[in-house]
Amino acid sequence: MNAIMRRALVSAMALSLAAPLAACGKDQQEAGAGKDAIGLLLPENKAARYEKFDHRIISSRIASLCLECKVDYGNAAQQVDTQKRQFDALVKKGVKVIILDPVDAQAAKSWVDSAAKKGVQVVAYDRLAEGDVAAYVSYDNEKIGRLQGQGLLDALGSRAASADVVMMNGSPTDPNAPAYKKGAHDVLDGKVHKVVYEKDIPDWDAAIAKKKMTDVINSRGPQGFDAVYSANDGMAGGIAEALKAAGLKNVPLGGQDAELPALQRVIAGTQSFTIYKEVRPEAETAAEIAFRLLRGKSINGLTTTTAGNSSKSGIPARLFKAQIVTKKNVNDTVVRDGVVRTDLLCAGDLASACASLGLK
Numbered sequence: 001m002n003a004i005m006r007r008a009l010v011s012a013m014a015l016s017l018a019a020p021l022a023a024c025g026k027d028q029q030e031a032g033a034g035k036d037a038i039g040l041l042l043p044e045n046k047a048a049r050y051e052k053f054d055h056r057i058i059s060s061r062i063a064s065l066c067l068e069c070k071v072d073y074g075n076a077a078q079q080v081d082t083q084k085r086q087f088d089a090l091v092k093k094g095v096k097v098i099i100l101d102p103v104d105a106q107a108a109k110s111w112v113d114s115a116a117k118k119g120v121q122v123v124a125y126d127r128l129a130e131g132d133v134a135a136y137v138s139y140d141n142e143k144i145g146r147l148q149g150q151g152l153l154d155a156l157g158s159r160a161a162s163a164d165v166v167m168m169n170g171s172p173t174d175p176n177a178p179a180y181k182k183g184a185h186d187v188l189d190g191k192v193h194k195v196v197y198e199k200d201i202p203d204w205d206a207a208i209a210k211k212k213m214t215d216v217i218n219s220r221g222p223q224g225f226d227a228v229y230s231a232n233d234g235m236a237g238g239i240a241e242a243l244k245a246a247g248l249k250n251v252p253l254g255g256q257d258a259e260l261p262a263l264q265r266v267i268a269g270t271q272s273f274t275i276y277k278e279v280r281p282e283a284e285t286a287a288e289i290a291f292r293l294l295r296g297k298s299i300n301g302l303t304t305t306t307a308g309n310s311s312k313s314g315i316p317a318r319l320f321k322a323q324i325v326t327k328k329n330v331n332d333t334v335v336r337d338g339v340v341r342t343d344l345l346c347a348g349d350l351a352s353a354c355a356s357l358g359l360k
Contacts, residue, residue, distance in 0.1 A: 035094065035096070036066070036068045036069050036070060036294075037069065037070045037071070037072045037090075037093070037094075037095045038062055038069060038070075038071055038072070038095070038097050038098070038099065038287075038290045038291065038294060039071075039072045039073075039074075039087075039090040039095045039097065039098035039099065039100075040055065040058055040059070040071050040072070040073045040074070040098075040099045041073075041074050041075075041076065041083055041086050041087060041090075041098065041099070041100050041101065042054060042055060042073075042074075042075045042076070042101050043075075043076050043078065043083065043101050043102060043103040043127070044075070044076065044077060044078040044103065044203075045075050045077055046078065046204070046206075046234060047204075047232070047233075047234055047257060047259070048259050048260065049257060049259070049279055050075065050101075051075070053279040053280075053283065054101075054125075054126075054279060054283050055073060055075075057279065057280055057283035057284060057287075058071065058099065058283045058284075058286060058287045059071045059073070059287075061283065061284045061287035061288065062287045062290070062291060065287070065288060065291045066291055066294075069291070069294070072090055072093070072095055074086035074089075074090075076103050078103055078203050079103065080103045080104045080107050080173075083102065083103050083108075084107070084111060087100070087108075087111050087115070088111070091114075091115050091118060091120055095120070096119060096120055096121065096293075096294060097120070097121050097122075097123065097290045097291075097293045097294045098115070098120060098121075098122050098123070099122075099123045099125045099286050099287075099290050100112070100122050100123065100124060100125060100129055101124075101125045101126045101127055102124070102127055102129040102175075103173065104173040105127055105128060105129050105130050105173070105174070105175040105309075106130050106173070107173075108129040108130060108131060109129070109130035109131040109311065110131070111131070112129055112130065112131030112132055112133060113131045113132050113311075116131070116132035116134075121134035121135075121293045122134055123135045123136070123137065123286055123289055123290050123293070124136040124137070124138075124315075125137055125138070125282075125286045126138050126139075126176070126282070127174055127175050127176050128175050128176075128307060128309050128315075129175075129309070130175075130309045130310055130311060131309070131311060131312070132311070132312055133309065133312060133315050134293060134315075134316075135289050135293070135299060135303060135315065135316045135317065136307045136315050136316070136317040136318075137282055137285050137286040137289060137317070137318050138176070138282065138317075138318075138319055138320070139277055139282070139319055139320050139321070139322055140319045140320075140321065140322075141176045141179035141180055141183070142179045142180075142182055142183040142186070143183060143321070143322070144179075144180055144183060144256065144275055144277070144322050145179060145180040145181060145182060145183020145184040145185075145186070145187075146183040146184070146186055146187050147183075147275055147322060147323070147324050148180065148183070148184050148187075148229060148231075148254050148256060148275060149183065149184040149185070149186065149187025149188045149229070150187050150324070151254045151272065151273040151275075151324045151326075152165070152184075152188065152192075152227055152229055152252055152254050152272070153187065153188070153191055153192070154272075154273075154324075154326075155227065155252035155254070155272035155273065156192070156226065156227055156252050159226060160191055160192055161191070161192070161193065162193050162226075163192045163193055163226035163227055164192070164193055164194050164195075164196040164224070164225045164226050164227075165188060165192050165194070165195050165196065165225065165226065165227050165228070165229060166195075166196060166197045166198075166213070166216055166225045166227070166228045166229070167181070167184070167195055167197070167198040167199070167228075167229040168199055168201055168209050168212065168213070168228065168229065168230045168231060168235055168239060169181045169198065169199065169200045169201065169229075169231050170200065170201065170204055170231035170232060171200065171201060171202055171203050171204045172200045172202065173202075173203075174204070175309075177200065177231060180231050180256070181200075181231070184229055188229070192227075196220065196224065196225055197216050197220070197225070199212050201231075201235055204231070204232055204234055204235060205235075205238075206234045206235050206237050206238035207238060208238075209230065209234075209235035209236075209238040209239055210238030210239060210241050210242045211238075211242075213228070213238070213239045213242035213243070214242045214245070214246075217242065217243075217246045217248070222246055222247070222248055225251075226251070226252070227251060227252040227253070228243075228251060228252070228253045228254075229254060230253060230254060230255045230256075231255075231256060232255055232256045232257055233255035233256060233257045233258070233259040233261070233262035233271075233274055234255075234257075234259070235255070236253055236254070236255035236262060236265070236271055236274075237261055237262065237265070239253060240253060240265055240270050240271060243270075244270070250269075252272045253270070253271050253272055254271070254272055254273050254274070254275075255271060255273070255274045255275070256274060256275040256277075257274065257275065257277070258274045258275065258276040258277070258325055258333075258334050258339060258340075259274070260340055260344060260345065262274045263325070263330065263334060263340055263345055264345060264350060266325065266326065266327060266330065267327065267330070267345065267346070267350050267353050267354060267357070267359075268349075268350060268353060269327075269353075272326065273324050273325060273326045274324075274325050275322050275323070275324060275325070276322060276323050276324075276325045276333050276334055276339070277320070277322040278320065278322075278337065281320055282320050285302055285318050285320075288302060289302050289303070289318075299316055300316070302318060303316035303317055303318050304317075304318055304319075305317050305318070305319060307319075327357060330345075330357065330359070331357065331358060331359055335359065342354065342359050342360060345359065346359055
């Protein structure tokens with residue numbers, strides 16, 4: 001064998017050995033890529049809070065706890081299939097802790113269980129996913145429903161006992177929606193005359209809520225109901241539009257989330273109240289729990305209770321409180337906490353109404 005042939009043979013052997021080693025290295029790199037990463041999957045971008053607050057606060061808190069850590073973020077835009085792809089991609093990368101706010105809690109069960117078997121810990125955020133969840137951070141959602149019910153009673157005042165109420169509940173795929181509904185019924189049932197119409201609204205869709213409200217107005221007539229329960233502010237916006245189109249004023253209407261348009265409706269008097277849930281403590285606690293799980297540390301000091309889904313009980317949990325926001329206390333809640341700037345809240349035609357409330 002001459003020198004040229006020997007060099008060619010050695011080169012070929014080197015290449016044949018390098019190929020599997022490179023592939024192995026690639027697999028190891030992919031599997032270890034998530035060792036300093038925390039996944040964050042949020043469900044939708046219709047509600048302003050997720051991009052404006054949750055994503056930003058969680059990312060900032062993780063950065064303050066861990067300089068080398070990276071937040072691997074995805075928003076599902078209310079699509080279950082999109083969220084599943086995002087979740088699977090995180091697991092494939094080797095991410096070992098995922099903060100998950102599920103689009104559909106039941107659909108997430110198989111992903112969560114499969115990931116848990118691979119050593120991936122899921123922190124259920126805001127909504128309790130089904131499956132082998134490691135921790136849960138949210139609010140006491142039945143209490144929120146009771147606050148909503150009480151807000152509607154307060155708005156009705158002396159008319160409550162004779163009032164007929166319309167209820168537009170949250171999405172049937174959101175595990176929080178039944179808790180809101182139950183809490184609201186616990187307060188309203190027996191205190192109002194009757195719930196004359198009730199509907200679960202898919203995907204919390206404001207356009208659907210508006211259509212259903214319009215249908216109620218057309219079928220029952222403008223005097224066929226006295227108040228409207230809306231499970232969140234987005235739907236309350238659609239309902240308010242339907243009421244306005246029908247020429248109806250002073251109909252008690254409640255919501256939830258303390259979004260800017262809802263707060264402006266509260267100031268204007270077209271929405272009676274909203275529910276303020278402080279996002280910062282919820283988001284920061286979820287971030288710290290995720291970080292501690294990533295580093296194998298105890299989360300006992302951060303979880304003050306337990307929760308359970310249909311397949312697991314005793315899930316370490318932290319549940320925060322919420323409060324009703326009306327005209328009377330908007331300054332002492334969302335304005336005080338910096339959730340909304342008064343120059344935005346009081347823009348345009350609301351300037352004089354804000355001035356009468358002492359909002360500057």
